[in-house]
Amino acid sequence: xxxxxxFKNTLLILTACxxxxxxxxxKEIASxxxxxxxxxxxxxTDTVEYLxxxxxxxxxxxxxxSILTTASRETLRAQAAWLRxxxxxNVVLEGHADERGTRxxxxxxxxxxxxxxxxxxxxxxISSDRITVLSYGKERxxxxxxxxxxxxxxxxxxTVKAN
Amino acid sequence: xxxxxxxxxxxxxxxxxxxxxxVDITRGNLNxxxxxxxPLSIDEKSRxxxxxxxxxxxxxxxxxxxxxxxxxTSGLFNPLNKEAFLQAPDIANLKPxxxxxxxxxxxxxITGKVNYIDDKLRVExxxxxxxxxxxxxxxxxxxxPSNWRRVGHIISDKVYERLTGEKGYxxxxxxxxxxxxxxxxxxxxxxxxxxxxxxxxxxxLGNELVLTPRFNPTSQMVTYLSYFKNLPRVxxxxxxxxxxxxxxxxxxxxxxxxxxxxxxxxxxxxAKDGKSDIYTMDLENRxxxxxxxxxxxxxSPSYSPDGKYITFNSDRSGYQQIYIMKNDGSNVxxxxxxxxxxxxxxxxxxxxxxxxxxxxxxxxYIGVMxxxxxxxxxxxxxxxxxxxxxSPNGRVLIFYRETKTNDKGEGFxxxxxxxxxxxxxxxxxxxxxxxxxxxxxxxxSN
Numbered sequence: 231x232x233x234x235x236x237f238k239n240t241l242l243i244l245t246a247c248x249x250x251x252x253x254x255x256x257k258e259i260a261s262x263x264x265x266x267x268x269x270x271x272x273x274x275t276d277t278v279e280y281l282x283x284x285x286x287x288x289x290x291x292x293x294x295x296s297i298l299t300t301a302s303r304e305t306l307r308a309q310a311a312w313l314r315x316x317x318x319x320n321v322v323l324e325g326h327a328d329e330r331g332t333r334x335x336x337x338x339x340x341x342x343x344x345x346x347x348x349x350x351x352x353x354x355x356i357s358s359d360r361i362t363v364l365s366y367g368k369e370r371x372x373x374x375x376x377x378x379x380x381x382x383x384x385x386x387x388x389t390v391k392a393n
Numbered sequence: 394x395x396x397x398x399x400x401x402x403x404x405x406x407x408x409x410x411x412x413x414x415x416v417d418i419t420r421g422n423l424n425x426x427x428x429x430x431x432p433l434s435i436d437e438k439s440r441x442x443x444x445x446x447x448x449x450x451x452x453x454x455x456x457x458x459x460x461x462x463x464x465x466t467s468g469l470f471n472p473l474n475k476e477a478f479l480q481a482p483d484i485a486n487l488k489p490x491x492x493x494x495x496x497x498x499x500x501x502x503i504t505g506k507v508n509y510i511d512d513k514l515r516v517e518x519x520x521x522x523x524x525x526x527x528x529x530x531x532x533x534x535x536x537x538p539s540n541w542r543r544v545g546h547i548i549s550d551k552v553y554e555r556l557t558g559e560k561g562y563x564x565x566x567x568x569x570x571x572x573x574x575x576x577x578x579x580x581x582x583x584x585x586x587x588x589x590x591x592x593x594x595x596x597x598l599g600n601e602l603v604l605t606p607r608f609n610p611t612s613q614m615v616t617y618l619s620y621f622k623n624l625p626r627v628x629x630x631x632x633x634x635x636x637x638x639x640x641x642x643x644x645x646x647x648x649x650x651x652x653x654x655x656x657x658x659x660x661x662x663x664a665k666d667g668k669s670d671i672y673t674m675d676l677e678n679r680x681x682x683x684x685x686x687x688x689x690x691x692x693s694p695s696y697s698p699d700g701k702y703i704t705f706n707s708d709r710s711g712y713q714q715i716y717i718m719k720n721d722g723s724n725v726x727x728x729x730x731x732x733x734x735x736x737x738x739x740x741x742x743x744x745x746x747x748x749x750x751x752x753x754x755x756x757x758y759i760g761v762m763x764x765x766x767x768x769x770x771x772x773x774x775x776x777x778x779x780x781x782x783x784s785p786n787g788r789v790l791i792f793y794r795e796t797k798t799n800d801k802g803e804g805f806x807x808x809x810x811x812x813x814x815x816x817x818x819x820x821x822x823x824x825x826x827x828x829x830x831x832x833x834x835x836x837x838s839n
Contacts, residue, residue: 332736338669345667374576374802
């Protein structure tokens with residue numbers, strides 16, 4: 231009786247271990263995705279291009295938000311420094327939204343995001359004459375996926391050379 | 394052109410005004426009315442003339458097929474199989490043998506006749522109540538042969554109106570955005586088609602992004618957003634002449650345009666410095682008026698049918714919600730208080746309801762609420778759908794729906810769908826390409 235009880239318990243522990251290890255692998259995958267998102271703001275570099283070495287061309291936003299994250303402000307300061315050095319270059323700030331919102335509201339949201347970036351560049355000495363804002367709403371995603379990671383890559387403001 | 398092509402003479406032949414069959418359209422109709430649409434009869438000489446003019450072997454049958462399809466898609470009628478019809482079309486039109494039609498369980502019967510007279514198409518048709526053995530309606534009209542599809546739509550509208558007591562919506566068109574190509578580089582063109590999907594025509598070439606076309610309720614004008622020269626602006630397009638012009642002179646993006654109910658103004662959003670406000674422009678004197686002035690996003694404006702009020706979308710509470718105000722921008726009042734986000738409010742042409750898109754817990758809904766925000770009813774739920782547009786009689790909503798892509802980001806589609814105000818009769822509207830942003834025209838003939 232006792233033996234069989236011990237046996238049963240071991241079995242239970244064994245199954246528990248198996249279940250746990252299965253969980254662990256699942257979690258790893260999840261944290262892999264999380265690795266390139268903080269909250270729901272994209273922090274990876276997959277889609278990022280560079281205006282010059284060390285000057286990323288884009289910043290990312292949380293769902294429905296146009297607030298600049300610490301990382302975004304760092305990127306924009308690098309852009310401002312580069313723009314100050316290259317004073318003949320003008321830029322277009324292209325604001326984008328993800329596909330999980332109505333078309334018209336997203337046009338306005340894209341404009342608001344690009345303006346958040348514009349304001350920041352201006353506080354670092356870039357004249358508004360050199361900056362044009364263009365919202366694409368949800369019309370030009372970079373990632374066609376229908377999942378939170380893809381959406382996070384699409385919520386962005388991209389600084390594009392205009393000349 | 395539309396005005397010109399409808400050289401249409403409606404001749405009313407006197408009818409008895411008995412209260413006969415009626416179709417209740419205020420509830421979901423689970424028992425559509427069995428109706429027999431007898432092919433319009435045609436004499437051999439007329440048949441040959443139309444065959445030559447229109448390349449259609451039997452125009453009488455073609456027209457009756459249009460009527461059948463319209464009545465069937467309305468969800469209110471069940472057109473019966475023609476093979477079961479016992480009476481020949483020409484004799485049925487003279488005097489139906491009601492016992493025969495009763496036998497196949499038809500409750501209503503449409504008969505008619507087509508003639509080719511002086512290069513014109515002359516149609517007469519009759520609607521019969523089979524059970525009461527009575528004629529309910531008889532009409533005749535003459536038009537140019539090329540209008541034959543519209544003849545089918547007009548007959549459908551008359552039958553619908555006689556049997557439901559409300560105007561039909563079949564002699565109408567849909568303007569929409571035709572879409573092609575990968576999701577990341579969609580090519581979009583303005584397109585127009587008849588309400589049943591025929592006569593599809595592209596109005597732009599796809600060189601620039603175009604969005605959100607809307608019909609003028611009183612003319613063949615359309616307003617839409619174009620990214621021509623990468624400057625997103627509201628445009629005005631005359632679909633008969635093809636002339637286009639920018640609406641107003643704004644130093645930034647204008648979007649979300651719609652006409653006022655009298656067709657004389659365009660109401661739209663103008664985005665500047667991260668704020669979007671609502672403006673109107675009078676199309677006659679070009680005077681621009683600012684309607685809202687708020688640091689939030691104010692967009693998707695839509696007038697009430699009497700023009701006195703405006704419903705719009707704003708995130709002034711922190712999130713997208715639906716608001717109402719007077720047409721001068723005063724008395725702003727939030728009306729959506731349910732769970733989730735609300736967008737794209739559109740005032741019903743009947744005045745009593747506002748249709749909207751709602752996002753709640755990752756699902757998108759098309760719904761309606763009363764103009765005080767009460768009585769919210771969600772009609773349909775899906776992965777993604779938005780932008781309802783009302784049929785001119787306020788009974789049907791058309792909108793677009795997008796599919797979720799797979800793990801590789803493939804499988805994206807955008808299609809037009811319609812649903813009854815009752816929440817029943819949801820169906821896809823077939824288009825030759827992917828499609829979005831539909832807008833329903835007014836009735837072309839009244």
